[in-house]
Amino acid sequence: MHRNHRLLMASLLAVGIHLTTLAQSTRLPLQLFAYDRAAALSYTDSLIGTQQGIRIHQLSYDSPAGGRVTGMLLVPPGKGPFAGLLLQPGMPGKALAQLPRALYLARHGAVVLSINAPFTLRSGNPIQLTPADSIEQVHYVINLQRAVDVLRALPEVDSTRLGYVGRSHGGAIGGLLAGIERRLKTYILVVADGGLVAHYSSGNGEPGDQLPITGQQRARWLAAMQPIEPIRYVGRSAPASLLLQSAYQDEAVPVASAREFQRAAPASATVKWYQATHQLNAQAYVDQLTWLHATVGTTPPGPEDQPGPDFSVQLTTPPASSSAISNLEVTAQALATYVGTYEIAPGQQLSVSFANGKLAITPPGETTKVDLKPVREAEFEVVGQPAHLVFRKDAAGKVLAVEVRFGNGGSATAKKL
Numbered sequence: 144m145h146r147n148h149r150l151l152m153a154s155l156l157a158v159g160i161h162l163t164t165l166a167q168s169t170r171l172p173l174q175l176f177a178y179d180r181a182a183a184l185s186y187t188d189s190l191i192g193t194q195q196g197i198r199i200h201q202l203s204y205d206s207p208a209g210g211r212v213t214g215m216l217l218v219p220p221g222k223g224p225f226a227g228l229l230l231q232p233g234m235p236g237k238a239l240a241q242l243p244r245a246l247y248l249a250r251h252g253a254v255v256l257s258i259n260a261p262f263t264l265r266s267g268n269p270i271q272l273t274p275a276d277s278i279e280q281v282h283y284v285i286n287l288q289r290a291v292d293v294l295r296a297l298p299e300v301d302s303t304r305l306g307y308v309g310r311s312h313g314g315a316i317g318g319l320l321a322g323i324e325r326r327l328k329t330y331i332l333v334v335a336d337g338g339l340v341a342h343y344s345s346g347n348g349e350p351g352d353q354l355p356i357t358g359q360q361r362a363r364w365l366a367a368m369q370p371i372e373p374i375r376y377v378g379r380s381a382p383a384s385l386l387l388q389s390a391y392q393d394e395a396v397p398v399a400s401a402r403e404f405q406r407a408a409p410a411s412a413t414v415k416w417y418q419a420t421h422q423l424n425a426q427a428y429v430d431q432l433t434w435l436h437a438t439v440g441t442t443p444p445g446p447e448d449q450p451g452p453d454f455s456v457q458l459t460t461p462p463a464s465s466s467a468i469s470n471l472e473v474t475a476q477a478l479a480t481y482v483g484t485y486e487i488a489p490g491q492q493l494s495v496s497f498a499n500g501k502l503a504i505t506p507p508g509e510t511t512k513v514d515l516k517p518v519r520e521a522e523f524e525v526v527g528q529p530a531h532l533v534f535r536k537d538a539a540g541k542v543l544a545v546e547v548r549f550g551n552g553g554s555a556t557a558k559k560l
């Protein structure tokens with residue numbers, strides 16, 4: 144573990160040095176966002192609710208940057224194929240917070256995918272004001288590119304009709320993604336500024352003059368962040384179309400900062416301003432539906448859409464079906480297939496055992512067993528804990544691994560030994 148830690152730190156240092164070199168350059172470090180598109184996604188999802196006939200799934204897939212990406216997927220009723228949309232939130236970057244907006248889009252014939260930002264998977268503030276912020280921003284964009292791979296692989300999605308909708312920080316990240324990702328037809332960037340450097344700049348002085356750090360710490364952070372500032376990339380968004388939505392009474396993004404971001408976009412971009420705060424107003428959401436209808440072929444807005452998204456909506460449990468099971472419906476033979484030892488990391492193993500008609504898990508380094516309660520096929524709740532286990536099988540039904548999903552949106556995969 145110490146050796147792996149040293150290798151990770153060396154890797155982060157190398158990236159930091161590279162970004163520092165580029166900080167005063169006009170050259171964009173596009174190679175930082177490269178990854179192997181042919182690598183296996185190891186995609187999994189499970190139904191966690193329904194709303195308005197739209198199926199809501201929890202999903203995860205392998206990140207090229209390491210670990211698992213988690214998020215939410217909404218699939219409208221019908222056969223499709225549907226348009227595919229990435230929908231990214233502002234800070235603190237939780238995918239489930241987008242549910243009202245996601246439902247508003249999905250009911251118009253779009254599969255909507257939203258991922259958790261990398262900083263949601265750790266403790267502390269989303270922005271650490273260290274060069275580590277640049278590493279997470281690069282990973283965020285790589286994970287979003289991988290999300291495009293997921294959309295293209297889903298049978299319900301028409302891979303020629305893909306788009307992006309991001310608000311606030313998710314809008315700024317969309318500007319960065321637009322300069323790199325060429326498989327999306329359109330981007331809607333909502334109440335966005337030029338990025339984190341712009342966010343901490345007054346516009347009347349040096350970049351980052353509003354940062355709550357000084358001296359070498361400030362210099363290192365700026366050197367790491369400026370090369371990957373979204374405002375430097377949004378001008379590369381063509382041939383994708385671009386809609387920029389801003390608010391005159393925005394309490395988070397000053398008008399001057401929004402205009403600066405808009406000036407960096409291609410001349411073909413459409414800019415719309417609203418008499419609204421950072422939350423925008425209903426007309427802005429209707430305009431998004433109109434734009435997506437024209438660009439990726441979703442259905443146009445109707446009278447029922449005029450009030451905007453229903454922000455009071457809550458996740459509802461899916462109706463009972465053959466995939467939702469209780470302890471009494473699981474045979475001992477079926478449960479026995481999950482019994483075994485799983486390696487979650489070198490030297491760290493968890494075990495799954497069966498006794499008295501129940502499965503139980505023994506975490507790494509522990510002796511106490513915790514009961515597992517089945518919630519659907521191959522998925523179990525850890526009783527009394529904010530965690531689920533999802534077992535992965537091959538085509539023949541052999542258990543290969545287990546994914547541990549934590550309540551904070553993080554996950555880890557353990558291979559069966």
